[in-house]
Amino acid sequence: MFIKIKGGATAAKGFSAAACEAGIKYKDRTDMAMLYAEGMCRAAGTFTTNVVKAAPVLWDRQIVSEKGAAQAVVINSGIANACTGEEGMRYCRQTAEAAAEALGIPADSVLVASTGVIGMQLPMDRIAEGVRKLAPKLENTIEAGHSAAKAIMTTDTRPKEVAVQTTIDGKIVTVGGMCKGSGMIHPNMCTMLSFITTDANISRELLQEALREDIKDTYNMVSVDGDTSTNATVLLLASGLAGNKEITEKGEDYLLFTEALREVNTALARKIAGDGEGATALFEVKVVGAASKEDAVKLSKSVVGSSLTKAAIYGHDANCGRVLCALGYAGVDFDPEKVDLTFESAAGTIKVIEDGVMLSFDEVKAKAILSQSEVTAIADMKMGDACATAWGCDLTHEYVSINADYRS
Amino acid sequence: MFIKIKGGATAAKGFSAAACEAGIKYKDRTDMAMLYAEGMCRAAGTFTTNVVKAAPVLWDRQIVSEKGAAQAVVINSGIANACTGEEGMRYCRQTAEAAAEALGIPADSVLVASTGVIGMQLPMDRIAEGVRKLAPKLENTIEAGHSAAKAIMTTDTRPKEVAVQTTIDGKIVTVGGMCKGSGMIHPNMCTMLSFITTDANISRELLQEALREDIKDTYNMVSVDGDTSTNATVLLLASGLAGNKEITEKGEDYLLFTEALREVNTALARKIAGDGEGATALFEVKVVGAASKEDAVKLSKSVVGSSLTKAAIYGHDANCGRVLCALGYAGVDFDPEKVDLTFESAAGTIKVIEDGVMLSFDEVKAKAILSQSEVTAIADMKMGDACATAWGCDLTHEYVSINADYRS
Numbered sequence: 001m002f003i004k005i006k007g008g009a010t011a012a013k014g015f016s017a018a019a020c021e022a023g024i025k026y027k028d029r030t031d032m033a034m035l036y037a038e039g040m041c042r043a044a045g046t047f048t049t050n051v052v053k054a055a056p057v058l059w060d061r062q063i064v065s066e067k068g069a070a071q072a073v074v075i076n077s078g079i080a081n082a083c084t085g086e087e088g089m090r091y092c093r094q095t096a097e098a099a100a101e102a103l104g105i106p107a108d109s110v111l112v113a114s115t116g117v118i119g120m121q122l123p124m125d126r127i128a129e130g131v132r133k134l135a136p137k138l139e140n141t142i143e144a145g146h147s148a149a150k151a152i153m154t155t156d157t158r159p160k161e162v163a164v165q166t167t168i169d170g171k172i173v174t175v176g177g178m179c180k181g182s183g184m185i186h187p188n189m190c191t192m193l194s195f196i197t198t199d200a201n202i203s204r205e206l207l208q209e210a211l212r213e214d215i216k217d218t219y220n221m222v223s224v225d226g227d228t229s230t231n232a233t234v235l236l237l238a239s240g241l242a243g244n245k246e247i248t249e250k251g252e253d254y255l256l257f258t259e260a261l262r263e264v265n266t267a268l269a270r271k272i273a274g275d276g277e278g279a280t281a282l283f284e285v286k287v288v289g290a291a292s293k294e295d296a297v298k299l300s301k302s303v304v305g306s307s308l309t310k311a312a313i314y315g316h317d318a319n320c321g322r323v324l325c326a327l328g329y330a331g332v333d334f335d336p337e338k339v340d341l342t343f344e345s346a347a348g349t350i351k352v353i354e355d356g357v358m359l360s361f362d363e364v365k366a367k368a369i370l371s372q373s374e375v376t377a378i379a380d381m382k383m384g385d386a387c388a389t390a391w392g393c394d395l396t397h398e399y400v401s402i403n404a405d406y407r408s
Numbered sequence: 409m410f411i412k413i414k415g416g417a418t419a420a421k422g423f424s425a426a427a428c429e430a431g432i433k434y435k436d437r438t439d440m441a442m443l444y445a446e447g448m449c450r451a452a453g454t455f456t457t458n459v460v461k462a463a464p465v466l467w468d469r470q471i472v473s474e475k476g477a478a479q480a481v482v483i484n485s486g487i488a489n490a491c492t493g494e495e496g497m498r499y500c501r502q503t504a505e506a507a508a509e510a511l512g513i514p515a516d517s518v519l520v521a522s523t524g525v526i527g528m529q530l531p532m533d534r535i536a537e538g539v540r541k542l543a544p545k546l547e548n549t550i551e552a553g554h555s556a557a558k559a560i561m562t563t564d565t566r567p568k569e570v571a572v573q574t575t576i577d578g579k580i581v582t583v584g585g586m587c588k589g590s591g592m593i594h595p596n597m598c599t600m601l602s603f604i605t606t607d608a609n610i611s612r613e614l615l616q617e618a619l620r621e622d623i624k625d626t627y628n629m630v631s632v633d634g635d636t637s638t639n640a641t642v643l644l645l646a647s648g649l650a651g652n653k654e655i656t657e658k659g660e661d662y663l664l665f666t667e668a669l670r671e672v673n674t675a676l677a678r679k680i681a682g683d684g685e686g687a688t689a690l691f692e693v694k695v696v697g698a699a700s701k702e703d704a705v706k707l708s709k710s711v712v713g714s715s716l717t718k719a720a721i722y723g724h725d726a727n728c729g730r731v732l733c734a735l736g737y738a739g740v741d742f743d744p745e746k747v748d749l750t751f752e753s754a755a756g757t758i759k760v761i762e763d764g765v766m767l768s769f770d771e772v773k774a775k776a777i778l779s780q781s782e783v784t785a786i787a788d789m790k791m792g793d794a795c796a797t798a799w800g801c802d803l804t805h806e807y808v809s810i811n812a813d814y815r816s
Contacts (some may be wrong), residue, residue: 052764082729118728119728307811312812329459400722
């Protein structure tokens with residue numbers, strides 16, 4: 001009931017974006033972005049469950065929970081503003097105040113987000129200067145959205161954007177967004193920043209509920225390395241400019257909106273997984289036939305997070321024993337002698353375990369299937385009819401290289 | 409109250425060992441070992457918590473729980489006999505029967521253990537032939553114990569043996585053992601096989617209790633890669649030949665025995681961590697000042713298991729933000745603004761976080777400290793007085809290389 005369109009965070013009516021080089025930590029690349037809405041938006045957000053929360057997470061969480069409305073987002077890459085104490089909180093306020101002044105809006109309608117190295121303080125003068133550069137550059141174009149998606153990257157190798165359109169109450173409603181990965185990614189929440197915009201007219205309560213429900217099956221099913229970041233943030237701004245009758249209950253209009261939101265967040269979640277640090281392949285794990293949804297989630301996350309399985313995917317090795325092993329330590333009760341396991345990709349499908357016992361399979365065919373850029377493992381637990389899908393990536397030499405000297 | 413002595417699994421009175429080339433999977437190296445006791449021993453064991461349990465785990469668990477006695481252990485490396493169904497169970501019985509015949513003892517006093525690739529069936533003819541080769545080679549010498557420790561290695565780079573002596577009831581009591589790591593290592597249980605022998609005279613019940621309590625602070629505090637194996641097994645055999653009065657209650661004698669056992673298992677656990685797949689350094693994480701022991705265990709395990717932290721240790725990078733982040737997602741409540749973090753090694757000590765905020769520290773000194781072969785991170789939570797220590801290793805290119813093509 002939706003179609004994919006070009007663009008990202010500026011696809012929906014009323015949103016513009018800009019990017020600039022602020023010289024925060026990176027050289028010769030953009031490292032700050034701004035999203036801006038013509039009018040006040042309803043704002044929803046979900047944040048990291050890490051006890052150690054970065055300053056911007058605390059700032060945004062307060063605005064979303066107390067006010068539920070916002071008009072701009074200022075994002076920097078390079079430094080995460082985490083483990084920075086009171087100074088870090090002051091920098092959030094100063095960033096919001098600088099944006100408020102440049103844009104002529106209240107400071108408490110400016111959300112902020114940071115990603116990068118933990119523990120360093122932001123160079124506040126350069127952040128403030130960046131904000132002043134960004135405001136006059138704001139444009140309501142696909143290109144401006146694309147520039148913003150590039151500026152928020154850290155070890156990401158490509159910008160990540162998606163947009164879809166659906167029809168609600170006879171009006172075209174757009175949901176679009178951009179996000180960045182790509183290390184310190186793990187469920188609850190992944191380490192990621194994701195910024196979704198929509199022109200849907202929807203109540204603040206339902207906007208928040210739609211997001212809260214949606215992340216369970218999207219971002220929270222992504223694991224790159226098992227590390228739950230201090231900064232993970234998903235923000236969702238709704239301008240209401242599509243002109244549909246306000247969605248205030250969980251009827252058909254709400255369903256249409258959540259379908260479009262699901263599509264955007266699933267696509268972004270997959271992009272994060274496929275662009276995990278050092279990844280050469282997206283690794284998808286589907287668990288079917290689980291006794292409960294909760295079991296299916298635990299099982300699929302356990303496999304997608306297994307270092308040994310991830311290394312085997314990198315080696316294009318159908319090491320099904322490691323998959324079965326990872327199912328086994330998921331903390332879920334099941335009968336190991338019932339499990340079937342299949343690998344699937346663009347190159348075909350191959351069953352490797354039946355009723356818990358490894359089959360004698362065609363290794364050449366298996367290697368071909370596991371050599372694709374997207375590989376899926378499907379585990380049938382035969383314990384019930386619940387299912388879940390998790391996304392990750394392979395574990396590579398490059399992951400180690402990236403993370404052995406990230407700070408230097 | 410104990411002294412370290414030379415040797416391993418044959419150090420205690422009454423135990424002999426042998427190794428041979430059975431050609432199970434490896435070429436030009438030993439791949440089978442046998443431990444044998446002159447008389448029937450009391451036997452204790454702890455096993456993997458993985459739902460998927462290898463056949464030898466099921467075999468041993470039954471003997472330990474029903475009989476609590478054993479006289480021999482047959483171990484092979486190369487193939488794990490896991491995910492092998494009924495055929496795998498039959499092979500355990502056949503192995504025990506072959507050993508029983510060769511040694512002239514009952515089959516249900518023969519424990520078996522396997523380590524290696526999951527999913528492949530054992531070549532039963534070669535196993536049986538190996539058992540027949542091993543029996544006449546048994547020797548009660550340090551060298552024979554050393555040969556056995558070498559034969560059980562998989563991706564281990566060095567054999568792992570420890571032995572200590574203490575005095576109980578006026579008699580010299582020896583506790584010794586051997587173990588192998590080194591991938592698929594994670595708490596509850598680690599993937600490891602560990603075989604401890606002692607000549608202490610101790611009741612079956614206290615032997616099992618001593619082991620069960622001990623592994624909580626030793627093997628269960630080791631994590632190499634977060635993967636809990638299908639095969640992890642710790643066996644403890646007591647010959648009683650030291651001649652001390654039987655330990656039947658938790659008095660001073662029991663305490664002396666558990667101290668010696670703790671020393672052996674701690675040393676072996678550290679050896680497993682330091683020889684984790686691809687490791688260049690042992691990474692020790694001490695959490696102090698936690699609100700409870702349970703919290704301290706969770707916090708230390710979380711840090712030692714963090715891929716990002718492990719990669720930073722490999723890069724000799726004092727990336728303290730990652731440590732604080734890993735504390736934060738341990739699932740424990742604490743005040744991030746109280747935490748102190750210090751790195752320590754043979755090259756010195758450096759405090760990098762105080763009250764949750766990163767200090768401006770000497771990066772050259774930090775790099776020197778983190779470049780040692782054993783590095784310790786000490787986190788003071790300032791929430792109480794509980795503490796715990798976990799052991800792991802750095803995450804390296806070599807880990808990925810080993811695991812990307814382990815089966816081939």
